[in-house]
Amino acid sequence: MKSRIGRIRDSIVNQILGINVRATTGAVHSFLEADEQHRSFLNESVTRAVRDVVIDAASTLHLSTQEELTYLRRRMVAQTEMLRRQLDDIQSVKEKLAALRSTAGYETGFTEVEPLVSVRIASYRKTEELIDVAIASVRKQSYERYEIVIVNDGPNDRTRRALGALRDPRIRYYELDERGSYPADQRSRWMVAGTPAANQAAALARGSWIAPLDDDDEFTPDHIGKLLELGRRERAELAYGALIQKNMINHTETLVWSDPPAISQFSFQGALYLRELGSVFEYSADAWMLDEPGDWNLIRRMSAAGVTMAATSDIVATMNMVPYTHKIDA
Structure with missing residues (x-):
């Protein structure tokens, strides 16, 4: 030995x-x-x-x-x-962000009377949760001018058929040709699983704002309306609120929130951001190499680059969390 x-x-x-x-x-x-x-x-x-x-x-x-x-x-x-x-590469990102702020498209999210919001969902195998939890919560929104953009991490006939049966013109569904390539070990894979699908869904968004949502999580009914009003009022490029994290194994609940964002105290499930930011910021498939979950890696880079943010301690979403050690296939 x-x-x-x-x-x-x-x-x-x-x-x-x-x-x-x-x-x-x-x-x-x-x-x-x-x-x-x-x-x-x-x-x-x-x-x-x-x-x-x-x-x-x-x-x-x-x-x-x-x-x-x-x-x-x-x-x-x-x-x-x-x-x-x-x-x-923060210096380069800062320069791109500064250039973005001078474009006409950047102003749209603040000047439109009723901007379209794109709910971005990356999915994999959770057909029932996607429809009964995530999409159901979006359909209950008090703010009604939204679209739902779903990208599945590889082909999925079951999800495709189920979404087609909903016959909802606000839902657009796409599939990657094959599942993304992820690290072999469980923890590292958990950190970045779904990255290509999430980035693709954001790229396909037509709205002025993007509201990220996982396929097994849910918005509060006022999620979009509250964060949209906050972001526009404060002229913030990203607005976010608190979440309740439900551990689906031991049934405990944890409040997730901090101002400014801190690791383990922020999730994009509780955020809304300008679609134009997508040309500068994407999820990184290499975040695991820094031992950082994808959400934290992305918000950390946004913070370092100077993205303007507004926060509310109001609860705007529920994260139904299964620890990565209990996941069969993240």
């Missing part, structure tokens, strides 16, 4: 020197897993008398790796920050 740990350690060092974040992250996880498996083996398979002696030796080995792990983690933090700056 020690030789295996040594090989993994060498792999980590090599990857750091080569500036390969994907492989480095995987190597560190493998190292920690190997170390844990080593201890588990000792606990389960060695007699008590011998185990005490061997665990003492293993603890010495474990301690000897702590400095190396601390060093590797420190290097990974620096490496991740380097990658973040490269991916964000």
